[in-house]
Structures are given as C-alpha cells and as structure tokens.
Amino acid sequence: MHVLKMFDLTGQVAVITGAGSGLGFQFAEAMAEAGARVVCADIVAESAEKTAAHVTQMGGEALAVRCDVTREDEVAGLFAAALETFGTVDIAFANAGIGDPQPLLLHEYPTENWEKVVAINMAGVFYTCREALRIMFPKKRGKIINTASMWGLAGPSSVFPIPAYAATKGAVVNLTRELALQYAPHNIQVNAICPGFFRTRISDGAYDDNGFVETVSAFTPMGRVAEAAEIKGTALYLASAASSFTTGLMLVTDGGCMAK
Ligand SMILES: NC(=O)c1ccc[n+]([C@@H]2O[C@H](COP(=O)([O-])OP(=O)(O)OC[C@H]3O[C@@H](n4cnc5c(N)ncnc54)[C@H](O)[C@@H]3O)[C@@H](O)[C@H]2O)c1
Secondary structure (H helix, E strand, O other): OOOEEEEEEEOOOOEEEOOHHHHHHHHHHHHOOOEEEEEEOOOOOHHHHHHHHHHHHHHHEEEEEOOOOOOOOHHHHHHHHOOOOOOOOOEEEEOOOOOOOOOHHHOOOOOEEEEHHHHHHHHHHHHHHHHHHHHHHHHOOOEEEEEEEHHHHHHHHHHHHHHHHHHHHHHHHHHHHHHHHHHHHHHEEEEEEOOOOOOOHHHHHHHHHHHHHHHHHHHHHOOOOHHHHHHHHHHHHHOOHHOOOOOEEEEEEOHHHHHH
16 A cells, blocks of 8 residues: 555544544544544533534534543443444544643642542543444454553653642553553554643643743753644554554654653
8 A cells, every 4th residue: 555545544433532622623633634524522512613613614524522521421422423423433532631730749639639630531531442442343443542641651740740640641551552452353453642742721721831831841852842733643643554553552752751
C-alpha cells in the first residue's frame, strides 16, 4: 500500500470524548481531514456542537453528543448514537480528562478532588474503552487511543504536585497495555498518547498564565510548550493503517521531557 494511503480514513467512524476543546478538537479535525466521520462528545453540549460544526464546515460529516464520561449510561448512549447515525465505530479516542483542581502535597489533598479526577480520568476511560470494544470485538477490527500523559510515566512533582493526575494517568498507561494484550488476537489495537505540555484549556486556562508557561517551558528540553495542533500527526498515526502492527505503545509527544 502507498504510504500516504495508509493514513486515509475514508468511510471510517471516529468517536472522540472531550472533543469540545484542546487536544480533542484537534483529534476531530485530524480525523475529518483524513476522511473519517466524527462523533464529537463533550460534557459541554455547546463545545461538542462547535467542534461538529467546524467539521461540517470543512466538508466532513459529524455528530455532536453531550456526554459526561463519568456516567456509564451517558457513555453507552454516546456509542448508541454513533451506531444509529453512522452504523459503526472504527476508532475511539478516550480523551476527556482534567488536571488536579489544585496542586497540593498528598497530606493536604482533599478527598473530593481525588474522587473527581479519578471519576473523569480513570472511570471515564474505562467506560469509553468498554463501549468501544463492545462494538469492535464482534467485527474483529478497531483502534482505541487513550489520552494518558507523560505524567503517567513519571512523577510530576519536579514541576508541580498533582498526585491524582499522576495516579490516574499511570492507570491509563497500564490499562492501555492490558487492553492491548487482551485484544491483540482480535485485530484491535490499543495505544496511548502521552503528551507533554500542550497549549489547551486544561486546568482552568493555566496556559494563559505566563508564569506557568515559563516554568513548563524551562522544564521542556525543546524550551517551549506545544501548540495543540501539533498532536494531529500522532493521532492520525495511531488511528490509521500506518500503525497496523503497533499495539500497547505509549507514544510520548513531549518535546524531550521523558528523555531526561
Ligand atoms: N494539555 C496538556 O498539556 C496535556 C498534557 C498531557 C495530557 N493531557 C490530556 O489531554 C486530554 C485532553 O485535555 P486538554 O488538554 O485538551 O484539555 P481541555 O480542557 O482543553 O479539553 C478537555 C475537554 O474535556 C471536556 N470534559 C471535561 N470533563 C468531561 C467529562 N466528565 N465528560 C466529557 N467531557 C469532559 C471539557 O469540557 C473539555 O472540552 C486530557 O485527558 C488531559 O489530561 C493534556
């Protein structure tokens, strides 16, 4: 197959959680540019609708669904809506996630913050992967891409103390490995993206704060934060036939942080 043809997603259907902003928006744009029909899910209905409208404006096909990934009934509803509108699901991005509401050492860390982060970053990924696999398993074909983080591979306290984020992203990393093994014989590839610092709306607009950007740029060997669009190639590689023999990979896209 011609190498550029390997990246062609014409006719495929991609579901993306957290598609209303940041990396999820970029995943939606990348999937649509490669020819996929896109289901844009977000807890904020207007954000999901904005992304879907953007895809439609590009000449693509999109469906917006309001979905809170912490609610298993809503995640089931999301995949049911994808099936009803587009007939199948080929690619699923379990991407919705939040940072710790407040960076704190663990002895000061409130239980409610812990539970919130775990519900979105961990249970949300579990529900999303499970619903995707319920569709992909019978047809013996599919691609799952979980958004983990470089902080799933190393402790973040060298920059800031975010224990729940570290714990949940570590869990996403190892769940990805486990699912890769479970579904390798069934032609379903399960991989994760481990981003470094990308300019998005995460953590209440931390990237609007010059002090934050300076701190994380100084930590990053490439000396800058990434623009959100720089995730698109990584996403397309993992969503397409270009990664047909790749499963259980933590694809680190971090300007060199994890090389330190
Ligand atoms: N931006 C970074 O530097 C960075 C680095 C590593 C990993 N990540 C991960 O990337 C993913 C996307 O984050 P982002 O940086 O694009 O942030 P973002 O805040 O710009 O986008 C996250 C989106 O998820 C949605 N969302 C939040 N809670 C939800 C829920 N319960 N159900 C459904 N949708 C929900 C938000 O409304 C928002 O549209 C997250 O998993 C995050 O942990 C981001």
